[in-house]
């Protein structure tokens with residue numbers, strides 16, 4: 001995607017709103033603006049219907065039932081709610097929580113915060129150099145003391161796709177509950193809570209060409225009676241998360257996920273082709289590089305590239321304002337700590353500091369890749385000061 005002469009290659013930080021999604025949302029910002037929980041008049045009823053059908057569409061897209069979908073403000077909130085409600089709801093039953101060492105900050109921090117206060121041990125499952133869960137370590141760490149396992153479907157920095165169904169089955173074999181952060185999964189996988197066998201799953205609309213400020217948490221119906229609400233009030237959403245639903249955002253999320261369902265195969269193929277072109281262009285320009293993670297079981301649009309002996313922050317600043325990309329995850333940007341994800345897959349600090357994530361999307365085309373790689377080649381050839 002080009003905005004003026006800016007090439008956008010940061011789709012994993014956020015995707016642009018699909019115009020078809022905006023069109024679906026508009027009536028709910030202008031005419032059908034009523035409170036969806038105001039059940040005594042027609043406009044309230046229409047707003048409520050819109051939220052319910054969005055909930056049903058989201059459920060269908062991921063193989064769930066409508067009442068298993070709770071709207072949240074995004075994947076950060078969904079992950080916090082998943083972890084906090086399980087740790088509170090089953091307090092005293094088991095004492096360990098396992099998370100992968102490459103989880104998003106919101107999983108790491110939520111597990112540490114609630115785990116420490118509620119008396120759980122939090123353990124991190126190591127990953128291999130590909131970013132896949134280390135199967136030997138996972139097997140060893142899974143014991144009957146484990147209450148909850150939280151492993152993301154697709155990593156936001158290196159794009160590694162985990163074997164979620166297998167990991168969830170192994171967790172269930174020791175009686176643990178399995179949560180999956182699937183925020184980055186839409187551009188890399190089919191998401192099916194039944195096939196994957198997960199108990200909880202988090203989604204974010206702005207990672208799938210929907211609006212920002214809305215996400216969802218799938219909670220298997222069998223867990224509902226055990227989980228406390230975290231946000232108290234009017235008892236909306238089955239009492240699990242009170243508060244007036246943001247109708248346009250719910251409608252936008254529903255439209256975005258229905259488009260994703262219909263188009264996911266072509267979307268995945270587009271990313272596979274674009275990433276191949278990107279790597280070919282780097283080869284053609286003779287730029288020394290190494291791709292971090294794996295190119296086999298992965299989000300193809302996620303290219304985390306180590307530019308040998310180049311400072312990534314300097315490279316990024318030299319291609320500004322023309323190419324939007326990032327080092328580390330965007331959610332961490334603002335402070336430039338070395339990426340814990342790259343360290344977890346075995347990169348030294350200097351190698352991690354030479355790595356940039358280019359993340360391609362549905363608006364990426366060949367001409368943008370050619371132009372971006374030309375800018376990168378110019379920046380890489382400049383002497384370091």
Ligand SMILES: Cc1ncc(COP(=O)(O)O)c(C=O)c1O
Pocket residue numbers: 012013073074075076077104106152154155156181183184203204205206214215331
């Ligand atoms: C894997 C992962 N989980 C969670 C989040 C947070 O999502 P949100 O922006 O919807 O809060 C992100 C955002 O980058 C992410 O990549």
